Amino acid sequence: MVGKNAPDLLWIDPDLLHPLGKTSRGFHIAVACLGAIVLWALFCWGYQLYWGIGVAGINRPVFWGVYITNFVFWIGISHAGTLISAILRITGTEWRRPVTRCAEAITVFALLIGALFPIIHLGRAWKFYWLIPYPNERGLWPNFRSPLVWDFLAITTYFVGSTVYLYLPLIPDLALVRDRTISWRRWLYGVLSLGWQGTRCQWHSLEWAISTMAVVIIPVAVSVHTIVSWDFAMAIAPMWHSTIFGPYFVVGAIYSGIAALIVAMVILRRVLHLEAYLQPLHFNYLGLLLLTMACAWLYFTFAEHLTVWYGRFPEEMAVLQSKVSGSFAVLFWLMVVACFLLPVPVLAFPRTRTVAGCCVASVSVLVGMWLERFLIIVPTLSHPHLTSAWGTYTPTWVELSITVGTFAAFALLYVLFTKLFPVISIWELKEETLRAQPTEPERKSHIPLFALGGGLLGAAAGLSLAVLTSTAMQLPTGGMPIVAWPTVGIVTFELAALGAIVMTLIRFVWEKREAIR
Amino acid sequence: MTRWAMAIDLDACTGCEACVVACKAENNIPVVGESEAAKGRAISWIRVERRLEGEYPHLKASFMPVLCQHCDAAPCEPVCPVYATYHNPEGLNVQIYARCIGTRYCGNNCPYSVRYFNWFDPEWPEPLEQQLNPDVFVRSKGMMEKCTFCIQRIRRAKDQAKDEGRPVRDGEIQPACVQSCPAKAMVFGDLDNPESQVARHAHSERAFRLLEELGTQPKVIYLKKEEWRGGQERS
Numbered sequence: 001m002v003g004k005n006a007p008d009l010l011w012i013d014p015d016l017l018h019p020l021g022k023t024s025r026g027f028h029i030a031v032a033c034l035g036a037i038v039l040w041a042l043f044c045w046g047y048q049l050y051w052g053i054g055v056a057g058i059n060r061p062v063f064w065g066v067y068i069t070n071f072v073f074w075i076g077i078s079h080a081g082t083l084i085s086a087i088l089r090i091t092g093t094e095w096r097r098p099v100t101r102c103a104e105a106i107t108v109f110a111l112l113i114g115a116l117f118p119i120i121h122l123g124r125a126w127k128f129y130w131l132i133p134y135p136n137e138r139g140l141w142p143n144f145r146s147p148l149v150w151d152f153l154a155i156t157t158y159f160v161g162s163t164v165y166l167y168l169p170l171i172p173d174l175a176l177v178r179d180r181t182i183s184w185r186r187w188l189y190g191v192l193s194l195g196w197q198g199t200r201c202q203w204h205s206l207e208w209a210i211s212t213m214a215v216v217i218i219p220v221a222v223s224v225h226t227i228v229s230w231d232f233a234m235a236i237a238p239m240w241h242s243t244i245f246g247p248y249f250v251v252g253a254i255y256s257g258i259a260a261l262i263v264a265m266v267i268l269r270r271v272l273h274l275e276a277y278l279q280p281l282h283f284n285y286l287g288l289l290l291l292t293m294a295c296a297w298l299y300f301t302f303a304e305h306l307t308v309w310y311g312r313f314p315e316e317m318a319v320l321q322s323k324v325s326g327s328f329a330v331l332f333w334l335m336v337v338a339c340f341l342l343p344v345p346v347l348a349f350p351r352t353r354t355v356a357g358c359c360v361a362s363v364s365v366l367v368g369m370w371l372e373r374f375l376i377i378v379p380t381l382s383h384p385h386l387t388s389a390w391g392t393y394t395p396t397w398v399e400l401s402i403t404v405g406t407f408a409a410f411a412l413l414y415v416l417f418t419k420l421f422p423v424i425s426i427w428e429l430k431e432e433t434l435r436a437q438p439t440e441p442e443r444k445s446h447i448p449l450f451a452l453g454g455g456l457l458g459a460a461a462g463l464s465l466a467v468l469t470s471t472a473m474q475l476p477t478g479g480m481p482i483v484a485w486p487t488v489g490i491v492t493f494e495l496a497a498l499g500a501i502v503m504t505l506i507r508f509v510w511e512k513r514e515a516i517r
Numbered sequence: 518m519t520r521w522a523m524a525i526d527l528d529a530c531t532g533c534e535a536c537v538v539a540c541k542a543e544n545n546i547p548v549v550g551e552s553e554a555a556k557g558r559a560i561s562w563i564r565v566e567r568r569l570e571g572e573y574p575h576l577k578a579s580f581m582p583v584l585c586q587h588c589d590a591a592p593c594e595p596v597c598p599v600y601a602t603y604h605n606p607e608g609l610n611v612q613i614y615a616r617c618i619g620t621r622y623c624g625n626n627c628p629y630s631v632r633y634f635n636w637f638d639p640e641w642p643e644p645l646e647q648q649l650n651p652d653v654f655v656r657s658k659g660m661m662e663k664c665t666f667c668i669q670r671i672r673r674a675k676d677q678a679k680d681e682g683r684p685v686r687d688g689e690i691q692p693a694c695v696q697s698c699p700a701k702a703m704v705f706g707d708l709d710n711p712e713s714q715v716a717r718h719a720h721s722e723r724a725f726r727l728l729e730e731l732g733t734q735p736k737v738i739y740l741k742k743e744e745w746r747g748g749q750e751r752s
Contacts (some may be wrong), residue, residue, distance in 0.1 A: 477602075
């Protein structure tokens with residue numbers, strides 16, 4: 001963004017720090033409204049906890065409905081941060097600079113919201129912690145062969161990773177704010193900025209830490225939505241047991257993630273007066289990315305449905321028919337319009353690929369992708385193998401209230417975030433303008449080595465956890481061996497990634513501290 | 518090794534549903550009420566599926582009781598995150614109610630749709646609570662449940678046999694459905710005992726198993742002279 005479109009260096013600090021100081025009437029009204037919706041949703045959840053999950057519309061055979069749709073949807077949205085931040089950082093793409101923190105914040109909050117839904121949909125939600133492997137004297141232990149346990153490990157790892165990945169580049173900006181505030185704010189930012197002084201060595205360590213995290217977080221993100229897709233693909237329900245689900249869901253996640261990012265940026269741009277920073281060229285590039293993902297989405301959707309149709313398995317044809325021409329046809333074709341037919345013409349032509357055009361396309365994509373998740377879950381469950389068990393599903397006011405409530409909760413978290421932290425990375429913007437060319441690293445950092453070590457430690461921990469505890473439990477399931485090696489591999493991978501992430505953070509804090517002396 | 522299994526003679530079954538009623542009485546199965554049943558939430562660990570052929574008045578009906586098949590490669594078992602369902606050493610697919618946190622993944626993965634969920638706390642208006650079977654756990658909301666091959670009767674028979682210092686005799690254990698069938702269409706026993714009735718039925722030329730092609734290795738053996746073709750039945 002160097003050149004005539006670049007924001008004026010002098011105005012970067014005041015423009016981007018402006019929202020942190022004051023709250024306007026608009027802010028108060030927004031927080032009040034969002035807060036009210038969230039409180040209503042919390043009441044509905046309490047109502048459901050007290051009376052039983054029967055207050056939702058799910059039944060036999062449609063045991064999963066809107067809650068799991070929301071779960072998959074939000075975890076999908078969380079892929080925005082990783083793509084933009086990590087991949088664009090690694091490829092040295094400069095236009096990503098004003099966009100990375102918005103995206104990383106979306107990831108963290110989307111994961112937080114998404115991770116609520118596996119708890120909300122439980123029949124006995126107050127026992128959710130039985131999924132955590134903690135020592136107890138009741139003989140309880142999670143089953144590492146279950147995709148739901150892989151979900152728990154993957155989402156935990158991704159949440160820790162994306163929080164670290166949001167936090168590290170935030171540190172210099174936190175120090176900047178610390179130096180400009182007084183009283184409790186100074187204390188808060190002081191603690192959060194870890195005593196950052198901006199010395200050469202500290203910058204050096206930070207760059208290494210961020211680069212290491214970027215490399216580690218990408219496979220984690222891919223694994224998370226793959227594992228979420230395996231909640232369905234591992235099951236033998238008609239049209240679920242498909243090998244395409246892993247990549248299909250990852251592509252869909254990136255697709256909906258970019259759409260969510262565009263919508264968030266449009267709102268931030270207007271409300272926080274960031275027109276000079278979130279420029280039409282950013283929307284142009286993101287719009288092109290969205291267009292690419294639209295085509296990828298269509299490719300996967302076509303491949304999936306063609307394979308099912310051609311194979312003509314009766315139980316799968318029943319589900320396919322219900323989607324394409326039966327009881328789900330309206331939703332299905334609405335999804336096709338919203339995910340492809342509407343956004344693609346808007347995004348394909350430069351004349352319509354404007355800020356407003358990208359916003360319209362993105363909202364359409366978000367609606368379409370929510371429908372896509374719903375249509376993956378409900379038609380299959382409505383048509384199980386034995387036709388006598390076929391059924392229908394209608395969500396109730398409880399499910400709809402909680403759904404709306406989680407959207408409000410996400411918005412509320414984001415609004416509060418923009419009040420406490422600069423939503424555009426100040427130092428990264430300045431870095432681009434001030435640095436003529438990238439400089440060579442002066443001193444070696446041990447962060448990558450520690451990350452590798454952490455990864456190996458984590459892998460060893462995951463391997464022993466899965467293998468030793470399964471062997472101790474000796475509970476056969478589904479004719480599988482007690483130690484099912486493919487499933488052990490998944491646990492090992494996730495804990496390896498968690499180990500790498502944690503060691504990166506620890507080593508960075510250590511190196512940074514040494515750099516002051 | 519013992520492997521409990523059941524054989525059901527579809528040529529003898531009249532579709533009277535005595536097995537359904539007996540199961541409900543024996544296993545404390547709640548009555549969910551009319552509106553809940555309309556939503557697809559009725560619980561019936563064994564159900565009778567009905568196939569009709571032809572046009573009235575030349576109608577031919579055949580019946581198939583469907584219950585948990587206690588599959589040796591049960592797809593419901595590996596997906597439970599908390600080991601609330603697993604395969605016990607006697608070949609039963611056991612359900613531990615107190616362990617269940619209600620993810621309902623097992624219900625999605627059962628191709629026979631024989632798993633049922635407690636959407637609300639069951640109610641037994643007085644004096645119905647007096648007919649509850651004390652040998653069977655009373656489930657609360659949020660738990661999955663299904664046929665257990667009347668494990669309480671299996672345990673009682675095994676304890677009795679142990680007290681008397683003898684092995685369990687073939688035909689001594691009768692789950693409630695087997696016991697109540699007026700057509701004597703159902704038989705229960707040890708598949709690994711070659712002398713048992715169930716083992717002999719398993720080798721009958723009339724024997725077939727439901728959805729065998731899925732590889733679930735079900736242990737309910739159905740007997741029928743002609744081929745049972747699945748169709749657009751409603752139970």
